[in-house]
Amino acid sequence: xxxxxxxxxxxxxxxxxxxxxxxxxxxxxxxxxxxxxxxxxxxxxxxxxxxxxxxxxxxxxxxxxxxxxxxxxxxxxxxxxxxxxxxxxxxxxxxxxxxxxxxxxxxxxxxxxxxxxxxxxxxxxxxxxxxxxxxxxxxxxxxxxxxxxxxxxxxxxxxxxxxxxxxxxxxxxxxxxxxxxxxxxxxxxxxxxxxxxxxxxxxxxxxxx
Amino acid sequence: xxxxxxxxxxxxxxxxxxxxxxxxxxxxxxxxxxxxxxxxxxxxxxxxxxxxxxxxxxxxxxxxxxxxxxxxxxxxxxxxxxxxxxxxxxxxxxxxxxxxxxxxxxxxxxxxxxxxxxxxxxxxxxxxxxxxxxxxxxxxxxxxxxxxxxxxxxxxxxxxxxxxxxxxxxxxxxxxxxxxxxxxxxxxxxxxxxxxxxxxxxxxxxxxxxxxxxxxxxxxxxxxxxxxxxxxxxxxxxxxxxx
Numbered sequence: 001x002x003x004x005x006x007x008x009x010x011x012x013x014x015x016x017x018x019x020x021x022x023x024x025x026x027x028x029x030x031x032x033x034x035x036x037x038x039x040x041x042x043x044x045x046x047x048x049x050x051x052x053x054x055x056x057x058x059x060x061x062x063x064x065x066x067x068x069x070x071x072x073x074x075x076x077x078x079x080x081x082x083x084x085x086x087x088x089x090x091x092x093x094x095x096x097x098x099x100x101x102x103x104x105x106x107x108x109x110x111x112x113x114x115x116x117x118x119x120x121x122x123x124x125x126x127x128x129x130x131x132x133x134x135x136x137x138x139x140x141x142x143x144x145x146x147x148x149x150x151x152x153x154x155x156x157x158x159x160x161x162x163x164x165x166x167x168x169x170x171x172x173x174x175x176x177x178x179x180x181x182x183x184x185x186x187x188x189x190x191x192x193x194x195x196x197x198x199x200x201x202x203x204x205x206x207x208x209x
Numbered sequence: 210x211x212x213x214x215x216x217x218x219x220x221x222x223x224x225x226x227x228x229x230x231x232x233x234x235x236x237x238x239x240x241x242x243x244x245x246x247x248x249x250x251x252x253x254x255x256x257x258x259x260x261x262x263x264x265x266x267x268x269x270x271x272x273x274x275x276x277x278x279x280x281x282x283x284x285x286x287x288x289x290x291x292x293x294x295x296x297x298x299x300x301x302x303x304x305x306x307x308x309x310x311x312x313x314x315x316x317x318x319x320x321x322x323x324x325x326x327x328x329x330x331x332x333x334x335x336x337x338x339x340x341x342x343x344x345x346x347x348x349x350x351x352x353x354x355x356x357x358x359x360x361x362x363x364x365x366x367x368x369x370x371x372x373x374x375x376x377x378x379x380x381x382x383x384x385x386x387x388x389x390x391x392x393x394x395x396x397x398x399x400x401x402x403x404x405x406x407x408x409x410x411x412x413x414x415x416x417x418x419x420x421x422x423x424x425x426x427x428x429x430x431x432x433x434x435x436x437x438x439x440x441x442x443x444x445x446x447x448x449x450x451x452x
Contacts, residue, residue, distance in 0.1 A: 024242075025242075028237055032233060036231030037229055037231055039231075041227070041229060046231070053237065054234075058245060058248070061245050131223060132226060132227050135227055154224045182220050185220050185223070189220075189223070
């Protein structure tokens with residue numbers, strides 16, 4: 001995630017609360033990429049991502065009077081985005097024919113950490129593409145609370161405290177949600193490949209949900 | 210592989226393999242600002258509760274005024290409800306006394322000018338039970354038919370009551386008691402009371418026939434609360450079933 005100065009974000013948000021639209025433009029410039037990444041991973045559709053990023057900033061402006069300076073701006077922003085994503089996901093569940101998955105934003109050819117460059121041949125790429133498809137399916141089916149915590153922690157690099165503010169629970173609650181999210185993924189991968197023994201063991205020991 | 214990558218669990222390795230790069234939207238600023246302009250010019254764009262929350266957050270004083278106004282409205286609604294209940298109680302009791310000569314004699318001062326008349330009673334019933342024009346007309350005719358009979362019974366009972374009081378006063382000052390006269394007086398009073406109750410019951414039953422089931426339930430409920438232990442027109446179970 002791009003580095004942001006939390007104090008400067010708060011300062012910009014206070015200016016937005018006072019009606020400064022230049023400050024809003026600055027926030028859009030600073031946060032468009034991480035916000036887009038989060039939303040794309042949640043909804044897994046490029047068109048929807050573009051619309052939801054716009055909607056998030058509009059809602060941010062509408063709710064500017066309720067921004068609390070004791071809260072991280074990122075928590076506030078991702079809280080709005082997560083709620084919009086959940087609403088969108090519910091709508092899509094009711095209208096499955098209206099939207100299809102797309103992979104136009106994905107860098108499948110980039111080897112994951114721990115994967116040697118030499119493996120980036122067509123067969124390896126196909127295998128990795130299949131792995132990512134299974135990961136996306138598992139995340140897509142994950143409950144909203146687990147999915148939000150997982151995406152914010154692993155992809156936006158947010159602390160437990162910031163995630164707790166974003167999702168409205170305690171830090172201990174975030175820890176529990178992340179554990180359950182990992183267990184969910186482990187079960188999903190275990191079901192399809194029988195691998196990931198360590199995570200499956202965690203499920204057996206602690207239960208899934 | 211470096212050290213940090215070695216520490217990744219299989220799940221984290223898989224998570225890190227999903228890299229996305231969402232291209233920047235060149236129209237983002239323009240679209241967002243345009244939508245905000247439209248929203249602010251039309252006062253739309255978000256739900257009513259959301260606008261209320263923003264408004265309250267931005268305006269502490271209006272929030273206080275809003276809270277006061279809400280409290281006043283709640284108080285006014287309570288006063289109205291209590292006022293209506295009191296009026297119902299007063300009017301239903303007055304009506305009960307009016308159609309029941311026995312209770313009317315007991316009340317003793319029902320003929321004073323300040324008390325509601327039959328017309329007042331029926332007007333109240335028209336509003337209270339939301340009577341149709343036809344129902345109201347039928348009830349007016351019905352009560353007019355019974356009015357003379359009820360008034361006669363009331364006067365006779367009043368006269369008997371007066372005679373009984375005179376007799377009682379004499380008894381207190383005279384050792385001689387005319388038991389035969391007392392017996393005749395009490396017999397006559399009991400007979401008049403029975404006639405009164407019968408007549409009142411007839412009127413109530415005929416009134417119930419004019420009312421709808423919902424109106425009957427409310428009417429009977431008010432009558433039950435009005436009689437409160439007095440000698441009353443009794444509504445038989447058959448009448449309830451018929452209602």
